[in-house]
Amino acid sequence: MTFSIVGRSADGQSLGVAVASKFLAVGAAVPAAQADVGALATQSFANLAYRVQGLALLGTGTTAADTVAGLTAADPGRASRQLGVVGRSGDGATFTGDECFPWAGGVAGDGYAIQGNILTGADVVRDMEAAWLADPAAPLARRLHAALAAGDRAGGDSRGRQSAALFVVRRGAGYGGLSDVEVDLRVDDDPDPVTRLGTLIGLWELYFQKPDPATLLPLTGELAAEVAERLAALGFADLAGWAGVENLEERLVDDAIDPLVLAHLRAGSPSSSPSQDRP
Structure with missing residues (x-):
């Protein structure tokens, strides 16, 4: 029902998730991240307990792959779940249960995990990965959105478009330097949510980024x-x-x-x- 990317910045300091779906307010359910710990996306009959449990595992130094293995092994509904995880270092990990609605699948590599279900085809995930790898030096918010936009252009959710979200954390990067939430933007109900999310990122850059x-x-x-x-x-x-x-x-x-x-x-x-x- 959703396509997402979980990623880590080139300097390893920012962690985040970008997600889009034909689902109301997808940002309320899918993403989770904690500065200096990791980030994850839970989708396809999302198990919201994965968010707290996954960050707790990552916080102990558990790898992304072992976090995915631990969460899914303990979940009797894992066959219908999809999950992407990135830790503070190393490769990301992605999981797609055997009963997820097609097309469903994912890819992962150093610092990223991309996954989607009920997609128009495998090219959604492939194009997202290509966009992510194209500009490693870009700010994480822009890099995540570029990957999301590539997936959207490739067809995205086969049911249509409704919502999108971006969530990025970095130690001390929040408003006034008093939180770790660097970017928290949601488009909850819109006919073109990924494009609208890009507009919001531009406004965030104007209002909240520090000057060069x-x-x-x-x-x-x-x-x-x-x-x-x-x-x-x-x-x-x-x-x-x-x-x-x-x-x-x-x-x-x-x-x-x-x-x-x-x-x-x-x-x-x-x-x-x-x-x-x-x-």
């Missing part, structure tokens, strides 16, 4: 005067006040400005109230 130090512009001279003038026209005394309203505070730096923040300011986009969209 190499691109920062010193807030001096004419640029400082321009920024002050634009802020005053919008009714703000300083950049921090405006950025807080626009939810761009994660991109603020001292004595400089991120080009993306500057572009947003120059665009003069409408401001929400300070409390809107604030966690």
Whole structure:
């Protein structure tokens, strides 16, 4: 009923899952991940207990393959299950029970596991693997989504499209540096959920990614005067006040400005109230 990829970043620090399905809110059921531990996807009559149990096994240093073996051996319903697991190092592992609805199967390799059931064909999984391997240096969120999008283009879930999700963890990478959840995006009910998920990733990059130090512009001279003038026209005394309203505070730096923040300011986009969209 679903196709997914579980993956680890090239530097080994990020772990995550991307998934799509003709199923309402698939992100509420399939993915699980814990920073410095591992990630997994449970699908095809998903056994949600796999999420807690699998992360517990990975946390003890159990390999992905042994985690899959342990979870499925203890499950009387394993014949109808599908599972993908990646640990903090080594190869990923995937499992497809003999009673999963066709087409069903998966592939795994160093740092990834790809699996799907009720797919249009084996090319869904093959194309996902090719997309994953094509750009190892890409940020994990983008790399996972690229693989998911490739599977979607190849046909994806043979029943149609409804939901998609992306979940990525990395130590201290959450909002304000106070959690390990780097990306947590869901499209619960949409006719083109994988495309919509890509749009949300772009918004996440704008609002929550840290700026690239190499691109920062010193807030001096004419640029400082321009920024002050634009802020005053919008009714703000300083950049921090405006950025807080626009939810761009994660991109603020001292004595400089991120080009993306500057572009947003120059665009003069409408401001929400300070409390809107604030966690």
